[in-house]
Ligand SMILES: NC(=O)C1=CN([C@@H]2O[C@H](COP(=O)(O)OP(=O)(O)OC[C@H]3O[C@@H](n4cnc5c(N)ncnc54)[C@H](O)[C@@H]3O)[C@@H](O)[C@H]2O)C=CC1
């Protein structure tokens with residue numbers, strides 16, 4: 707049986723400035739879609755690695771910061787990962803906080819070429835079927851060849867393939883991703899990873915898309931060869947475009963420390 711997690715209210719209150727506005731009502735169909743609030747959140751080692759190697763799931767968060775991640779999931783409408791993570795981790799992408807079982811985020815997978823072999827046994831599908839999570843949305847490029855069996859699996863749990871962008875780009879721009887989510891009533895999205903997703907979201911032309919950053923830092927070095935968070939640096943500049951966070955707060959949680967802050971908006 708899946709574990710149930712608890713996250714103490716005194717810890718939760720420290721995070722509240724960095725969370726999206728909470729809504730008690732469902733979105734009315736007349737509400738114009740707006741860009742969802744984006745929280746970028748992940749766990750890294752002291753050498754900025756998300757995992758030991760591409761395709762390898764690596765536990766970094768201790769129990770308290772893991773509970774924090776699930777608390778964050780309860781505060782967002784959607785949770786987003788790249789297909790690399792979906793393939794490597796077979797993630798559940800649900801919320802397992804006691805008392806927040808009804809606040810399930812919508813799992814969203816960026817998969818331009820529709821290569822994720824989602825099946826009945828995939829954890830996210832099993833959890834959705836058991837009523838412990840929602841059916842995933844898989845964002846694919848216009849013209850992607852979609853497997854009909856996988857489509858049936860997704861749709862059987864209320865998920866599905868969503869076409870994103872105009873097919874002109876290899877992937878799709880973040881603006882297109884957020885538009886697809888906003889149009890479907892998602893007012894907040896928590897981006898969890900992996901490396902390509904995070905580094906692309908911290909790119910030069912993405913300033914203003916990320917509203918807050920919450921990073922768990924685990925007291926370990928994974929060593930060379932890991933999947934590293936390190937966005938491109940503009941030529942001749944002393945830092946990446948996203949630069950330094952403001953209004954920073956450091957919250958120790960067990961052996962880990964959680965860093966919260968706001969990125970540049972312009
Ligand atoms: N420690 C942590 O908090 C986390 C660790 N991970 C780890 O990260 C690793 C996976 O990272 P990566 O291999 O870099 O894969 P990834 O999860 O970033 O997925 C990359 C793929 O996503 C798609 N994609 C990414 N950005 C896109 C965009 N803007 N538009 C369209 N498609 C886009 C592309 O198909 C790309 O090849 C795994 O080992 C996983 O365990 C993943 C999430 C969180």
Ligand SMILES: Nc1nc(O)c(N)c(N[C@@H]2O[C@H](COP(=O)(O)O)[C@@H](O)[C@H]2O)n1
Nearest residue numbers: 749764765766767775795797798799898
């Ligand atoms: N917060 C955090 N700490 C770690 O140590 C991790 N490895 C991850 N990974 C992310 O969590 C997903 C798996 O969790 P569930 O099966 O959904 O509970 C994984 O896919 C990454 O997005 N996160």
